[in-house]
Amino acid sequence: MSKRFHYSVRMRAAKSSVHVSGAEGIYEKDDIIGVVKEYTERALYHDRGRADEIRLAIEELKEKPRKITSLPLRTLNTKNPEAVKKAAFRVLSSIGITERAIEEAFNSLNMGLTMRGAMLMDIEGVRLEPDLLRGVRVTRMGITGNADAVLSKQLAKLGLSNDTVKEALVLASKVHKYPMVLAELCISDDPNYTTGYIASRSYGYIRLPHIKKRGVPYGGRAFFITGGEVKELIKYLQITPVLIDKIRPCEGTLTLKEILERKPHRKPGSR
Numbered sequence: 001m002s003k004r005f006h007y008s009v010r011m012r013a014a015k016s017s018v019h020v021s022g023a024e025g026i027y028e029k030d031d032i033i034g035v036v037k038e039y040t041e042r043a044l045y046h047d048r049g050r051a052d053e054i055r056l057a058i059e060e061l062k063e064k065p066r067k068i069t070s071l072p073l074r075t076l077n078t079k080n081p082e083a084v085k086k087a088a089f090r091v092l093s094s095i096g097i098t099e100r101a102i103e104e105a106f107n108s109l110n111m112g113l114t115m116r117g118a119m120l121m122d123i124e125g126v127r128l129e130p131d132l133l134r135g136v137r138v139t140r141m142g143i144t145g146n147a148d149a150v151l152s153k154q155l156a157k158l159g160l161s162n163d164t165v166k167e168a169l170v171l172a173s174k175v176h177k178y179p180m181v182l183a184e185l186c187i188s189d190d191p192n193y194t195t196g197y198i199a200s201r202s203y204g205y206i207r208l209p210h211i212k213k214r215g216v217p218y219g220g221r222a223f224f225i226t227g228g229e230v231k232e233l234i235k236y237l238q239i240t241p242v243l244i245d246k247i248r249p250c251e252g253t254l255t256l257k258e259i260l261e262r263k264p265h266r267k268p269g270s271r
């Protein structure tokens, strides 16, 4: 049997030097041409405007992608940014993240600048990424065709089968396989997309409707991390290829109480 080569395909598009769209995945050779077409169309017909610069990178992966399972997905019934912040404090502090760090993450994500990558923050809110302006970009992740079909079916039942949700879930699932990452807070930088999320191994991927007001053109990601080698974490986030091949359940809208009650009890000593 011939060896199956995998390729990372990444797209970033800008209009007048402002980011409008990005996408990435891991594909086999025969799928590349179709994906390049799909990504290019996405950049040219984005509702944030037609991109005037599209950068595509196609790279054969030297390492076999690690297969992982997606985080379970659910949506919190939040109605405005204040309710989201309150809920985020409850969820994140129950994982051990200090109020100071949570406040710092919200402030930084609402400062008006969108970094290319994510902030890395310890549980006290101290920033740990080497480049505080660029952050750390998570790349080289994707989903197999079969897992994508299962995910699309589950999301379609919830009226959510769109690229934004799928790609955010794929990214968060890669990030949270790494034990040093405790949680993530994400606000989209798309002014028309007002749902963000918190992700963690403890609670899965919790969608947060109305995390910001419509029209706000910035956002970003903050990863809350705990003891370990930051260099190794960055290497994993940026370089290690990861493919989702199994999908955990995607549920509809839940209350905060229901979500907090579902936190799995961990065995002493387990991570």
Ligand code: PML
Binding pocket: 164, 165, 168, 186, 187, 188, 189, 190, 195, 196, 197, 207
């Ligand atoms: C992004 O723009 O990459 C963030 C997307 C957040 C998606 C949240 C969701 O609807 O699940």
